[in-house]
Amino acid sequence: MKACKLQRLGIITVISFVFLAVVALGVSDAATGSGSFKKDNEIVISFGVPVDESWAKNAANFLVFEKTDPDIQLPIESVTLDAKRISALIRFSEPLNLSSEYEVIAKDVASEGKTLGTVEFLVKKSQGQILFTIFLGAMLINNFVFTKYLGLCIFFGVSQKKETSIGMGITFTIVMVLSAIMCWALLTFVLNPLHLGFLKIIVFIGTVAIFVQAVDTILRKLNPYLFKKLGVFLVLIVTNCIILAVPLINADSGNGPMESLILGLGAGLGFALALFLMACVREKLELCKVPPVFRGLPIAFVVAGLFALSFLGFSGLSIF
Amino acid sequence: MNRNVQLLWNGLIPENPIFRLALSMCPAVAVTTSVQNGLLLGLAVVFVQVFSSCTVAIFKSFIHPRIRIPAYVIVIALWVSVIDMILPVISPEVYKQVELFVKLIVVFAIIISRLELFASKEPLIPSFFDGLGMGIGFLFGLCLIGAIREFFGTGQLFGFDILGFNPLLIMVLPAGGFFVIGFIMAIFNWVEFKLTGKIPTSGGAH
Numbered sequence: 001m002k003a004c005k006l007q008r009l010g011i012i013t014v015i016s017f018v019f020l021a022v023v024a025l026g027v028s029d030a031a032t033g034s035g036s037f038k039k040d041n042e043i044v045i046s047f048g049v050p051v052d053e054s055w056a057k058n059a060a061n062f063l064v065f066e067k068t069d070p071d072i073q074l075p076i077e078s079v080t081l082d083a084k085r086i087s088a089l090i091r092f093s094e095p096l097n098l099s100s101e102y103e104v105i106a107k108d109v110a111s112e113g114k115t116l117g118t119v120e121f122l123v124k125k126s127q128g129q130i131l132f133t134i135f136l137g138a139m140l141i142n143n144f145v146f147t148k149y150l151g152l153c154i155f156f157g158v159s160q161k162k163e164t165s166i167g168m169g170i171t172f173t174i175v176m177v178l179s180a181i182m183c184w185a186l187l188t189f190v191l192n193p194l195h196l197g198f199l200k201i202i203v204f205i206g207t208v209a210i211f212v213q214a215v216d217t218i219l220r221k222l223n224p225y226l227f228k229k230l231g232v233f234l235v236l237i238v239t240n241c242i243i244l245a246v247p248l249i250n251a252d253s254g255n256g257p258m259e260s261l262i263l264g265l266g267a268g269l270g271f272a273l274a275l276f277l278m279a280c281v282r283e284k285l286e287l288c289k290v291p292p293v294f295r296g297l298p299i300a301f302v303v304a305g306l307f308a309l310s311f312l313g314f315s316g317l318s319i320f
Numbered sequence: 321m322n323r324n325v326q327l328l329w330n331g332l333i334p335e336n337p338i339f340r341l342a343l344s345m346c347p348a349v350a351v352t353t354s355v356q357n358g359l360l361l362g363l364a365v366v367f368v369q370v371f372s373s374c375t376v377a378i379f380k381s382f383i384h385p386r387i388r389i390p391a392y393v394i395v396i397a398l399w400v401s402v403i404d405m406i407l408p409v410i411s412p413e414v415y416k417q418v419e420l421f422v423k424l425i426v427v428f429a430i431i432i433s434r435l436e437l438f439a440s441k442e443p444l445i446p447s448f449f450d451g452l453g454m455g456i457g458f459l460f461g462l463c464l465i466g467a468i469r470e471f472f473g474t475g476q477l478f479g480f481d482i483l484g485f486n487p488l489l490i491m492v493l494p495a496g497g498f499f500v501i502g503f504i505m506a507i508f509n510w511v512e513f514k515l516t517g518k519i520p521t522s523g524g525a526h
Binding site for chain 2: 147148150153200206240244245294300302305306310312
């Protein structure tokens with residue numbers, strides 16, 4: 001019965017996070033002109049009216065450069081029109097930097113014999129795409145446990161039973177997201193204006209410790225049942241490296257509030273996923289005949305090594 | 321045996337932080353793709369451990385027991401900030417690879433557990449040797465894992481080419497660190513089994 005309640009709580013948490021992410025994507029996905037990246041060396045632009053094929057085939061009619069340095073023009077390999085002759089696909093010989101902005105200038109667009117003048121296109125990855133990349137990267141491709149080796153103390157300590165691993169995963173994800181946002185706010189509004197960047201480590205760990213203590217106190221009064229389930233894990237969270245690593249990574253790469261939140265969410269869910277997978281295997285491992293000197297932690301390490309190998313497969317997802 | 325020497329030895333083998341206590345595993349896997357990385361991070365940990373042990377041993381009568389944990393964290397964070405400013409001057413290129421983990425020394429369980437278990441109860445001199453022993457034990461663990469992974473993964477030691485080819489590329493991949501630690505732990509258990517006749521529980525029970 002209690003396990004059922006805990007699972008329901010977990011499902012509600014996950015749904016609310018997904019909802020939050022969808023809202024975030026919807027709000028921040030602003031109009032970016034009519035250009036977009038196709039692959040890492042292709043740009044698609046749409047003219048809105050059918051254009052002449054002979055004009056579009058001539059690569060000299062297009063000028064493409066990065067918005068930050070307009071002097072350097074990118075070499076165009078080929079330009080192809082689609083069947084309706086409305087949108088053109090520009091292919092480059094070298095891969096583009098998908099995180100920066102590009103400008104495409106189409107000179108003297110020719111449509112049915114008339115000239116429409118010069119049209120400019122701004123091409124950049126939409127905010128939603130960037131956030132999705134960060135989320136996927138933190139959760140699967142660069143999973144904090146299996147490819148960055150963070151949070152291992154807790155990972156090996158709490159992964160003995162499925163139920164405790166679920167509880168720890170949920171608690172950790174909640175604390176992670178909230179503390180990532182709080183550390184971002186502290187850095188942006190307090191530390192950076194006062195030029196106190198070198199105090200990052202002390203301030204961040206203090207923030208996390210105070211925050212965990214606060215959640216502990218509030219939860220104890222508000223929801224004693226939940227406190228009994230999650231209270232033990234709350235104290236453990238302070239010693240988890242991921243909780244300090246995510247704010248530090250955010251600070252070093254200059255992430256905004258939305259990116260910080262999504263990185264925290266991805267890191268938390270990735271940790272929960274790793275913990276749950278490991279707990280499933282270790283429950284089965286209890287029943288196996290393990291050589292006596294390998295019993296306990298040594299075999300857990302070998303299993304984690306196998307997991308790390310299989311997580312290498314996710315690096316194929318990095319095309320997003 | 322002199323107690324101070326015994327404390328040093330205790331941290332090196334019988335209570336080795338990585339292989340026996342199984343504390344602070346994150347850096348043990350993450351930065352040990354080469355000996356140099358392990359050496360630099362190990363030295364940083366020795367520095368932080370010794371100085372925070374001494375600080376806590378001196379000021380323990382001023383620290384109220386109920387707020388000891390935040391007080392310890394602040395002491396550790398202070399010494400980590402110091403070493404974080406010193407290291408980039410000593411060795412800029414290696415520092416770049418271990419930068420994140422030098423900052424993360426704050427949350428290494430081994431340091432705070434030695435402060436809580438030893439330095440908060442004992443006087444200055446034993447605390448110093450306990451911190452030094454634990455730090456050196458950690459340094460030894462990092463260097464051992466680093467040497468094995470660098471030798472088998474790239475055929476090099478300290479950046480010098482020895483074999484001239486890569487025998488086992490998996491060793492420098494993420495998975496290799498887990499395998500190496502698992503096997504070294506098993507070897508530690510096996511040696512103790514041969515010497516004392518019983519399977520130790522310290523590493524396995526955690």
